[in-house]
Amino acid sequence: MSDASSPRRGLVTRLADFFDDRTGYRALVHEALYERVPGGARWRYVWGSTLVFAFMTQVITGLVLWSSYSASAQTAWESVYYIQHEMTGGWLVRGLHHVMAQAMVVLLALHLMQVVIDGAYRAPREVNFWLGLILMKLVLGMALTGYLLPWDQKGYWATRVATNLAGLVPLVGPSLQQLVVGGPDYGHHTLTRFFALHAGFLPGTLIAFLAIHLALFRKHGLCAKQPQTKPDSMFWPDQVLKDVVAMLAVLAVVMGVILLPAVRAMLEGRPVVPGELGAELGAPADPSQPYAAARPEWYFLFLFQFLKVFEGWGADGEFLGAIVVPGAVLGMMFLMPFLGRWKLGHRFNVLFTLAILVGAGLLTAMALREDYAAAWSDKEAFADVEQLIEETENDPEKIAAALGNDTARIAEFRERVHQLDAIRRSEAFFAAVEQAEVDAHRAIELAGRPERIPPGGALELIRTDPLSQGPLLFAQHCGSCHAHVDPAAPEAAEAVAVSSAANLYGFGSAAWARGLLDPNQVVSPAYFGNTAHAEGDMVSYVTDDMTDADTWTAEQIEAVAVALAADAAVFSDEPLDAAVVEQGRALMADEDRCGSCHHAGENETDLGAAPDLVGWGSREWLIGIISDPNHERFYPDTNDRMPSFGVAEEGGVAPLSSEQIALLANWLRGEWYRGE
Amino acid sequence: MAETSPVPPAADARRSFLAKLMAVVGGGIASLTPVAAGVWMTLDPLRRKSSAAAFLPITDIASVPDDGVPRQFPVIADRTDAWTGFAAEPIGAVYLRREADSDTVEAFSATCPHAGCFIELDKRDRCFRCPCHNSSFTLDGGIVSPSPSPRTMDTLECEVHDGRVRVKWENFYSGIAEKVARP
Structure with a gap:
């Protein structure tokens, strides 16, 4: 301490003295730093400090994220997209927040383990142990509420499950659920409430409890590990140094998780995209689109898996798995300080905590094993099972008959069906994850367009995007007859063979038109093979007339294909020669050739006998045929089975709206926004 | 002191x-x-009521295949989310099913009665599957044992008038044995 009367005191010292006189801060700092650590500083005491460090990181990064986040159904995903993909350092702050949250859960488990093993819950520290359990619940609550805030498919569907489980709480469940969700449906108020919980109520409560937790910790002093082999030391600097090393280690792991993909990309020579580092952002939440890859964050996977344990228990099972057992475990932990008064009780507590952690670890492993089963199972070994199911249409009686009604064989078959089921579910999960990645990538690509996101939000972008909606609309309305598969793809042959109408992949391109004019292909299922047109005039013209080298040279046929593609003008890399296009157009209009049936160019052929070749395959032409194939421009008399998707029956609604038909036409033509 | x-x-x-x-x-x-x-x-x-529980037009009966295999249809309706009003938005999905030569249509909610995930149709195995906790259902909505689901798939009231299929759109509490509609 400097002498207050000394005239040679520096400015800083005088200022420090001024404040110390009025606040007594030196004594406070001294008290905070010069805590006695019985038996000397130890690594096992660092967990609490690392948790405080993790929480401070969450507060700092959280406040920064808050300053750029907007909680509403039309702005949550959008603002998180902006943070992650456009704001300077946004990926790093969000990545830190996301990964540190996971680190915090791990540190909580370690801290709890250390406290229980050291018996630090025993008198007089019972209240502080209970405070710790409350703090743990608060941290898990923040993890749960934070998962929803980006309002992406993953968070949305996981939260639906979590809030539905909240509805199972006896008596108040349904009201509780409605209060948390902010109404009967998920929307703005789900976000505003979760955000208020996540950034206000829960951390505020946590800070209050943490203050008491730390105050009581200081009041009782450190619960020293016995026997004490070293002399006592001071919190500052001995234990602080160890704490700081542990904090740096936590930070290094967190930064490693964030930056590892960047290092990998650099090693593989790929460009590093900062937006893809740190926390991922899925496609925007869409209640009308299923999300089969719905899984909670990894540290809640054990609870997710726990619900599957009660298969076949009905409603009791879900109530047990979601409410009773987790509640009982937590209740048990609150009783630990009393049990711990006996030596045997303490041993039980240690075993119980270990069992909970090991059990949670096992359940997590089971969940992962189920989801990734397809990665290490040999599905080929189940080919016979698949075949029998297919042959019998999964009819139990037929299966039993096929197995000679032998109960042993049937039981074995059932077991193998069960195994096959697991592999298939895993395959479906893989496919769902892959689809989720594709959807997420597309949403982010669309959001980055120069036109930006419309006021209706990113969902509006996706619902008006041909690339996103085309496959869905096609699968729902067209796919029961038409195939849409790249002929070069390995699964193409099978998909085309089972379809009952033309393969529309690349429709309007020169390649597609060449196939149409190829005598071998036109009779195949890829074109008219599985339709009534297989017996029609077009097929016989292509297989008979066009194979006669005197009437049609190969060069002329190619010209027609190129001219058709030129009229369709779909998205294609293939350059079309203008002279060849002119030649092809003339051949098409020629009333002794295509023009004998088709209206084409400026010929006089009436519409009705065959589809109009004027603007064949163009956007307008496609919209026309999807809307009404029975129109005189298309197949007024020879339409096979195609419904008129744009025509409403009297008093009804058309199967597809004009917007949906335009989306389909654009998708078939390859017209959609392409990023760089 | x-x-x-x-x-x-x-x-x-x-x-x-x-x-x-x-x-x-x-x-x-x-x-x-x-x-x-x-x-x-x-x-x-607590005093907000769901906009649900109304008969909504879904499709024409001709669009429901009469082979006993359900087909998924989007449910389009006006929707309000607190202060935002949406006109004719997809708000969910139903499965419609019709037996051969039948004029009656069965409607199933696509929401799993277990925990509320989105049930998918497995055409190959002729069953419904929920991707979350492995609940499976037969094509007529029955439980395939063992299942974590406490009840069969939720049926929705469905009426066919002049070939138009309308469904009473409701949400039900999940995880309990009885099918109870949310208010």
């Missing part, structure tokens, strides 16, 4: 009691008023 705690003289005890009482009551009113107002507002969602 050598201060002694001030103890009121016994003569002041009655006045002191009144002061304490008034301080507690006054302080209570002062602090509980914003709490009560806050709780009142926080309970607002």
Whole structure:
């Protein structure tokens, strides 16, 4: 301490003295730093400090994220997209927040383990142990509420499950659920409430409890590990140094998780995209689109898996798995300080905590094993099972008959069906994850367009995007007859063979038109093979007339294909020669050739006998045929089975709206926004 | 610190009691008023009713295949989300199913009665599957045992008039044995 009367005191010292006189801060700092650590500083005491460090990181990064986040159904995903993909350092702050949250859960488990093993819950520290359990619940609550805030498919569907489980709480469940969700449906108020919980109520409560937790910790002093082999030391600097090393280690792991993909990309020579580092952002939440890859964050996977344990228990099972057992475990932990008064009780507590952690670890492993089963199972070994199911249409009686009604064989078959089921579910999960990645990538690509996101939000972008909606609309309305598969793809042959109408992949391109004019292909299922047109005039013209080298040279046929593609003008890399296009157009209009049936160019052929070749395959032409194939421009008399998707029956609604038909036409033509 | 705690003289005890009482009551009113107002507002969602439980047009009967295999249809309706109004938005999905040569259509909610995930149709195995906790259902909505689901798939009231299929769109509480519609 400097002498207050000394005239040679520096400015800083005088200022420090001024404040110390009025606040007594030196004594406070001294008290905070010069805590006695019985038996000397130890690594096992660092967990609490690392948790405080993790929480401070969450507060700092959280406040920064808050300053750029907007909680509403039309702005949550959008603002998180902006943070992650456009704001300077946004990926790093969000990545830190996301990964540190996971680190915090791990540190909580370690801290709890250390406290229980050291018996630090025993008198007089019972209240502080209970405070710790409350703090743990608060941290898990923040993890749960934070998962929803980006309002992406993953968070949305996981939260639906979590809030539905909240509805199972006896008596108040349904009201509780409605209060948390902010109404009967998920929307703005789900976000505003979760955000208020996540950034206000829960951390505020946590800070209050943490203050008491730390105050009581200081009041009782450190619960020293016995026997004490070293002399006592001071919190500052001995234990602080160890704490700081542990904090740096936590930070290094967190930064490693964030930056590892960047290092990998650099090693593989790929460009590093900062937006893809740190926390991922899925496609925007869409209640009308299923999300089969719905899984909670990894540290809640054990609870997710726990619900599957009660298969076949009905409603009791879900109530047990979601409410009773987790509640009982937590209740048990609150009783630990009393049990711990006996030596045997303490041993039980240690075993119980270990069992909970090991059990949670096992359940997590089971969940992962189920989801990734397809990665290490040999599905080929189940080919016979698949075949029998297919042959019998999964009819139990037929299966039993096929197995000679032998109960042993049937039981074995059932077991193998069960195994096959697991592999298939895993395959479906893989496919769902892959689809989720594709959807997420597309949403982010669309959001980055120069036109930006419309006021209706990113969902509006996706619902008006041909690339996103085309496959869905096609699968729902067209796919029961038409195939849409790249002929070069390995699964193409099978998909085309089972379809009952033309393969529309690349429709309007020169390649597609060449196939149409190829005598071998036109009779195949890829074109008219599985339709009534297989017996029609077009097929016989292509297989008979066009194979006669005197009437049609190969060069002329190619010209027609190129001219058709030129009229369709779909998205294609293939350059079309203008002279060849002119030649092809003339051949098409020629009333002794295509023009004998088709209206084409400026010929006089009436519409009705065959589809109009004027603007064949163009956007307008496609919209026309999807809307009404029975129109005189298309197949007024020879339409096979195609419904008129744009025509409403009297008093009804058309199967597809004009917007949906335009989306389909654009998708078939390859017209959609392409990023760089 | 050598201060002694001030103890009121016994003569002041009655006045002191009144002061304490008034301080507690006054302080209570002062602090509980914003709490009560806050709780009142926080309970607002309880009086919000779902826009659901109305008959919505889904499709024409011709679009429902008559081979007993369900088909998924989007449910389009006007929707409000607090202050935002959406016109004709997809709000969910139903599965419609029709037996051969039948004019009656069965409608199933695509929401899993277990925990509320989106049930998918497995055409190859002719069953419904929920991707979350492995609940499976037969094509007519029955439980495939063993299943974590407490009940069969939720059927929705469905009517066919002049070839148009309309479905009463409702949400049900998940995880319980009885099918109870949300208000």
